Amino acid sequence: EADIYQTPRYLVIGTGKKITLECSQTMGHDKMYWYQQDPGMELHLIHYSYGVNSTEKGDLSSESTVSRIRTEHFPLTLESARPSHTSQYLCASSDTGTNYGYTFGSGTRLTVV
Amino acid sequence: AQRVTQPEKLLSVFKGAPVELKCNYSYSGSPELFWYVQYSRQRLQLLLRHISRESIKGFTADLNKGETSFHLKKPFAQEEDSAMYYCALSGNSGYALNFGKGTSLLVTP
Numbered sequence: 001e002a003d004i005y006q007t008p009r010y011l012v013i014g015t016g017k018k019i020t021l022e023c024s025q026t027m028g029h030d031k032m033y034w035y036q037q038d039p040g041m042e043l044h045l046i047h048y049s050y051g052v053n054s055t056e057k058g059d060l061s062s063e064s065t066v067s068r069i070r071t072e073h074f075p076l077t078l079e080s081a082r083p084s085h086t087s088q089y090l091c092a093s094s095d096t097g098t099n100y101g102y103t104f105g106s107g108t109r110l111t112v113v
Numbered sequence: 114a115q116r117v118t119q120p121e122k123l124l125s126v127f128k129g130a131p132v133e134l135k136c137n138y139s140y141s142g143s144p145e146l147f148w149y150v151q152y153s154r155q156r157l158q159l160l161l162r163h164i165s166r167e168s169i170k171g172f173t174a175d176l177n178k179g180e181t182s183f184h185l186k187k188p189f190a191q192e193e194d195s196a197m198y199y200c201a202l203s204g205n206s207g208y209a210l211n212f213g214k215g216t217s218l219l220v221t222p
Contacts (some may be wrong), residue, residue: 033209035212040215041214042212042213042214043212045209045210048209101147101159101162104157105156106156
């Protein structure tokens with residue numbers, strides 16, 4: 001089924017560890033996005049990509065990095081996790097133009113202890 | 114700069130009452146505006162977009178450029194409408210959406 005998938009759903013990890021949050025979509029969308037959301041709060045754009053080998057930082061300063069080697073895959077990496085990285089991370093994708101809006105993944109809830 | 118403001122963090126109404134969730138935006142160009150909804154334990158999903166001028170689940174939203182608003186309305190709220198609602202704007206960043214802080218709607222019997 002065409003959809004967008006995020007793994008893991010929940011992750012508890014120690015300070016200083018390197019982690020990668022996975023996001024894959026099977027809809028053939030060109031554009032993909034990462035948002036950070038604290039519970040009950042607004043979504044903050046941290047990274048986006050308009051296609052393969054294209055990545056940009058969003059409005060919210062983030063110590064994470066992303067890559068877009070394949071259209072369907074947009075992983076987010078934290079080289080050294082800190083408690084301040086504790087949050088929910090949402091991945092989304094959209095087709096060319098935004099007239100049809102985004103499709104969101106289920107999110108990864110990250111806790112850094 | 115582009116900005117989306119949802120002034121109400123929580124809105125509580127009785128079943129059958131009209132509901133209006135407010136959204137104001139700041140953007141100098143022609144915006145694309147959306148409403149997203151997140152039901153309990155479900156992922157964020159698109160509810161409606163201004164360009165289609167559609168009604169989804171009884172909800173409508175009209176873009177008012179003079180007042181820079183895109184309020185979400187429903188004449189008779191249902192309990193299943195209880196959810197978190199986010200207004201979003203696509204402007205300067207091209208396609209990347211800016212989201213408001215969200216309004217939690219609670220419809221009580």
